[in-house]
Amino acid sequence: MKEKSLKWTTRILLAVAGVFTMLYFNLPKIHAWEIEIQEVQTAWSENADSEAQMNHLVIKETKTGEEPVKGLRLRIPEGILADDIKISKDDLTQTLKIEIPHTDGSYFQNDPVTGSSDSISGLFYMQGKKTDVIEITLDQVYELDIERDEKYYYFNFVKPHxxxxxxxxxxxxxxxxxxxxxxxxxxxxxxxxxxxxxxxxxxxxxxxxxxxxxxxxxxxxxxxxxxxxxxxxxxxxxxxxxxxxxxxxxxxxxxxxxxxxxxxxxxxxxxxxxxxxxxxxxxxxxxxxxxxxxxxxxxxxxxxxxxxxxxxxxxxxxxxxxxxxxxxxxxxxxxxxxxxxxxxxxxxxxxxxx
Ligand SMILES: [Zn+2]
Structure with missing residues (x-):
């Protein structure tokens, strides 16, 4: 089993992570949180012959004294240009997909996403050979208000009306x-x-x-x-x-x-x-x-x-x-x-x- 999974990790997508609503629905709504990684030793199969690891992402409170972020703030990993990050949105499934060129190590371990989970019902992270993908499931259809500076992307979720x-x-x-x-x-x-x-x-x-x-x-x-x-x-x-x-x-x-x-x-x-x-x-x-x-x-x-x-x-x-x-x-x-x-x-x- 171990051998098989190691073999596959050299060939296919490396890690998969998920966060689901219940974890943070219990927390007070107005809070802003920081997302950090917590490994869960659960095998996750996308299809019969591939195995990847599922990590659990937990949202924590923003450090005190820090300006609270209204939506989400995504740190641009070192060595990556903001323009190389691909952002797409699917209104039918209410998902926001952020594709980042692969960097060594886990993005979530080194470069946390900060912000409020008010509009978010799920978060999924997948490391690939070339691209790492963060997939965020929103609780409604939102329009995105995106801003960026050298270090961060800022996402604000706006109701269509x-x-x-x-x-x-x-x-x-x-x-x-x-x-x-x-x-x-x-x-x-x-x-x-x-x-x-x-x-x-x-x-x-x-x-x-x-x-x-x-x-x-x-x-x-x-x-x-x-x-x-x-x-x-x-x-x-x-x-x-x-x-x-x-x-x-x-x-x-x-x-x-x-x-x-x-x-x-x-x-x-x-x-x-x-x-x-x-x-x-x-x-x-x-x-x-x-x-x-x-x-x-x-x-x-x-x-x-x-x-x-x-x-x-x-x-x-x-x-x-x-x-x-x-x-x-x-x-x-x-x-x-x-x-x-x-x-x-x-x-x-x-x-x-x-
Ligand atoms: Zn018809």
Whole structure:
């Protein structure tokens, strides 16, 4: 066993560390802490044939007399340039990944991270041959306010609505190995994404002050929990999910048109139904498609679990020959995106009149 693990340590990633909530959830919230390493002799397997060591990271109080750090302060290891540190954030999983060129010894032993754990629910440290990775799991979706000087990186975690007035989450259905409806080799996931990307371009060139989060902008397939979770966690004003329809049997048929699902159980001044109605109006106007009505979508996971006004649009039928051809064209996708864009702008206008 020992031999095997030593052998592997020369080949694969060296050490893995984790910190989990319960350790510091018991401590007073306002405190700032220092993170230091504590070895735990637990073998941790990422997969069957690799073994790495798991270290336990414990957060301690900042030394007295030191200026408390609001977010996190990360010391830049000696000999490493700040620019060589790669920082990335994934809103779907609420993780912040910090990749540091590998230095000898444990980063956490020599260069502790200081700060407050208020926004943090987990911390993971992995030493590799070339790169050491610190992965921080946040308790919510935050925007990062990053500053740095010669010695440190400073991370502040800001709630989206503290910097953005209007927030929308847009979801493209399916993805990855879930193609959704599939006709003649044309997959719904690709059409859903193409429309989302058109919409993304509109928002990028928009003068409207609307910030948009996307559940996917590539061929990935987030879970239903992650999709609706993003809308709930950023406390979006609106949540729109883009889909395309097919008949129950999946056979070619004359059935065509647009359907929009909403959550009947939602209450408030501007409801899911209000948003769905705007989407329907704009889509049918722009596409000249048949209005098949608003549909109670509370049997659909992301609709039912949305805590914010939600509309799931089924733009057209992929089982209809003519509509499939249209849906697969860039021109039609663009029109659909423009219609959704207008619906979103109108939704904010209506919300403001509340
Ligand atoms: Zn779908």
């Amino acid at each position: 503290e910097i953005y007035d209007k927030i929308v989450v847009i979801d493209a259905g399916h993805g990855g190995n879930d193609p959704g409806a599939n006709r003649q080799g044309i997959m719904e996931k690709d059409i859903d994404l193409a429309i989302l990307l058109e919409l993304k371009e509109l928002f990028e060139n928009s003068k409207e002050n609307i910030h948009v989060y996307y559940t996917r902008t590539d061929d990935s397939n987030p879970t239903h929990e992650q999709r609706v979770g993003l809308a709930n966690k950023v406390n979006a004003d609106l949540f729109i999910s883009i889909h395309n329809n097919s008949t129950k049997s999946g056979r070619v048929s004359s059935i065509s048109g647009t359907e929009v699902m909403f959550s009947k159980s939602q209450e408030g001044n501007f409801t899911s139904e209000n948003l769905a109605a705007l989407c329907m109006e704009e889509l049918t106007l722009a596409l000249n498609s048949r209005d098949r009505g608003l549909i109670d979508g509370d049997n659909i996971y992301i609709v039912k679990n949305s805590e914010v006004p939600v509309a799931l649009v089924e733009i057209g039928f992929m089982t209809n020959k003519e509509e499939l051809k249209l849906l697969n064209s860039k021109e039609y996708q663009k029109k659909a995106a423009e219609a959704l864009y207008k619906a979103i702008v109108r939704a904010f206008e209506e919300k403001e009149q509340e």
